[in-house]
Amino acid sequence: MDVKPGRVSDIIRNSSEEDEDAMMMDLRRGPWTVEEDVALMNYIANHGEGRWNSLARCAGLKRTGKSCRLRWLNYLRPDVRRGNITLEEQLLILELHSRWGNRWSKIAQHLPGRTDNEIKNYWRTRVQKHAKQLKCDVNSKQFKDTMRYLWMPRLVERIQAAASAATAPTGASSSITTAAANTYHFNNNNNSFQAPAGAAHVALQQATLIGNNNDLAGSYTTPENSSTAASSDSFGTQVSPVSELTDYYSNMSVNNNKPSSQALDYFQATNPHHQVGYHDSMTSPSGYSFNQGGLNSHSFQAASAPEQNNNGQWGMDGGDFSDNLWNVEESDMWFLQQQLGNI
DNA sequence: AATCGCCACAACCGCAAATAG
């Protein structure tokens, strides 16, 4: 979403305690400007984060400490990962939410670089939308079973397919150029961030941060390449090895595909106690049964779903592969609706 | 070309827990 510079109307004027303080001090709220972002980044680069109220004052920002903290954590922090939620991340979110419910910050701890806000937004916009389209409550047993027995196995399939396809050349490299043009640079000489020359605020929305001091080190994935990087990025190492999903995804046949994703490995851990993989017919605890035909990639491809191309492939019509991974979510909806129709 | 409605996401709000003084 593009963010326009603040307006006069953004000056606070209502009545909570913090707002009254804010009004007394003529504090701003609403979208952040490039100048504010740079001021905040520079201050944190030199003094570190914490003590947000005093930080806001000392940095010369007419913002509440709360607002500064949120801006930093959810947006400016160098390690914040932007761009589409990858398939692996979707899978993790579904799994972790089924375990912990709306504990967004806890879930976010297992998705490096993702913020609780981003995950919460994903859940509300995507997952709840699916529940709505399936005409069931997002917290209902039926929807949870649908996620567990249909959607998640389907995601695993797609991750595997993506891993195979990733070995083929893609045309994703051009995105790097775009990102580079919208990049904030950290100047090591004077410990300051510099906005790109003539930066419109819209550029900030897609900018990556490149820092090279102790606190702000490294370069970060771009919105465009974050999806294609899914199979080899920083998943897994912080993820608990214990998953209920392993019960369902154990012994999955991966002989023909060799996914490199650690996240997928996470869901494929061998469990000697269970011989039934997701390709087999399953009956959910609440009594819904899901036949293997719907979960079999061959029969699935043979069906006349809306986004199937002439080659019987999913979304691989010559466009950017990461886009297709994302857009294919609609075919998931079609697929889930077909399956539920058979129940 | 203009308008409308929906969607996604950044930012805000209120509350509770943690920490400082």
Next chain:
DNA sequence: GCTATTTGCGGTTGTGGCGAT
């Protein structure tokens, strides 16, 4: 131990973008 302040979290809202009409 008490109070004030700060931090963290989950829920909600406001707004720009974009497709449909």
